[in-house]
Amino acid sequence: MAKPGRPGAAKGGKGPTKGTGGKNKRSLEGRGPTPKAEDRAWHPAGKRKAAAERYAAAGGKGKPAGASGANRGGGQRGKKDDDTETVTGRNSVLEALRAKIPATAFYIAQRVEMDDRVKEMLSIATHRGIPVLEVMRPELDRMAGFDGVHQGVALKVPPYEYAHPQDILEDVIDKGNVPLFVALDGITDPRNLGAIIRSTAAFGGHAVILPQRRSASVNSAAWKTSAGAAARIPVAIAPNLTTTLKEFKKQGVFILGLDGGGDVSLPALQLADRPVVIVVGSEGKGLSRLVTETCDQIVSIPISGAAESLNAGIAASVALYQVSSIRNAGQE
Numbered sequence: 315m316a317k318p319g320r321p322g323a324a325k326g327g328k329g330p331t332k333g334t335g336g337k338n339k340r341s342l343e344g345r346g347p348t349p350k351a352e353d354r355a356w357h358p359a360g361k362r363k364a365a366a367e368r369y370a371a372a373g374g375k376g377k378p379a380g381a382s383g384a385n386r387g388g389g390q391r392g393k394k395d396d397d398t399e400t401v402t403g404r405n406s407v408l409e410a411l412r413a414k415i416p417a418t419a420f421y422i423a424q425r426v427e428m429d430d431r432v433k434e435m436l437s438i439a440t441h442r443g444i445p446v447l448e449v450m451r452p453e454l455d456r457m458a459g460f461d462g463v464h465q466g467v468a469l470k471v472p473p474y475e476y477a478h479p480q481d482i483l484e485d486v487i488d489k490g491n492v493p494l495f496v497a498l499d500g501i502t503d504p505r506n507l508g509a510i511i512r513s514t515a516a517f518g519g520h521a522v523i524l525p526q527r528r529s530a531s532v533n534s535a536a537w538k539t540s541a542g543a544a545a546r547i548p549v550a551i552a553p554n555l556t557t558t559l560k561e562f563k564k565q566g567v568f569i570l571g572l573d574g575g576g577d578v579s580l581p582a583l584q585l586a587d588r589p590v591v592i593v594v595g596s597e598g599k600g601l602s603r604l605v606t607e608t609c610d611q612i613v614s615i616p617i618s619g620a621a622e623s624l625n626a627g628i629a630a631s632v633a634l635y636q637v638s639s640i641r642n643a644g645q646e
Contacts, residue, residue: 402464409542426466500596508539509627517634576614586640
């Protein structure tokens with residue numbers, strides 16, 4: 315008597331089953347040559363290519379910010395390619411549209427109060443073929459977040475494209491300008507970042523530099539606080555802030571750290587007309603040890619004894635104003 319086989323075991327041995335019809339031969343032939351990385355939609359190179367095509371289709375010129383430094387390392391935050399940010403507020407949305415950020419949708423509240431800014435937003439969005447969606451205010455409230463103020467408008471944009479610090483420095487020098495950068499050391503509040511971006515734009519700065527780790531990023535809160543300046547002032551990512559500052563020093567850039575116990579008072583600053591990076595530390599810990607050791611000077615801002623310290627965004631604004639004033643006086 316034959317022994318019963320194992321439950322589920324195939325009968326008939328290892329030979330081909332009826333109806334295979336050359337299946338193995340076809341599988342050996344393969345699927346043709348492997349497509350290039352940029353032609354594969356799921357591959358990072360393919361996603362970069364698609365983003366560049368969307369940017370060009372939206373009317374942008376050249377490469378999106380950060381593309382030139384893609385191979386330098388550290389130019390990106392490692393965010394998902396399908397992430398989006400919501401820009402809210404009339405000034406921020408209008409500046410983003412003017413800057414031809416490749417937006418995917420423009421939201422406007424029903425029965426919104428029309429002013430010149432809203433009319434211009436609608437005109438730009440319609441001209442560029444950006445979908446215009448009329449929604450109820452509660453939907454805009456949800457999109458803006460807990461403490462967001464949308465003023466009846468919102469814009470969906472791709473993740474912010476960070477530049478590389480060296481690319482920006484070379485570009486500023488090539489244009490014959492005297493570099494003025496702000497670097498953030500341990501600033502984690504995006505609203506502080508947005509305020510510093512706004513001040514950098516207001517006082518003639520060229521860029522803001524963020525460390526790769528332990529730093530705020532350009533999100534919807536930073537966009538809103540910058541009042542649209544994030545569309546005009548590039549933000550760069552330094553893979554290692556100390557290393558980047560040292561590289562800048564080799565190229566003739568002076569590093570000025572802001573600290574209450576500085577050895578130089580801001581009004582007595584002698585390096586304002588030189589290429590400089592102003593480094594701002596966090597309110598709690600201040601500048602890190604390695605960054606402090608890298609600075610050419612530690613600069614203090616004189617304040618009344620009634621205040622223990624300044625907010626990081628305000629400190630950056632005061633320092634930028636002083637540098638700008640000295641530079642403008644030297645040009646008269």
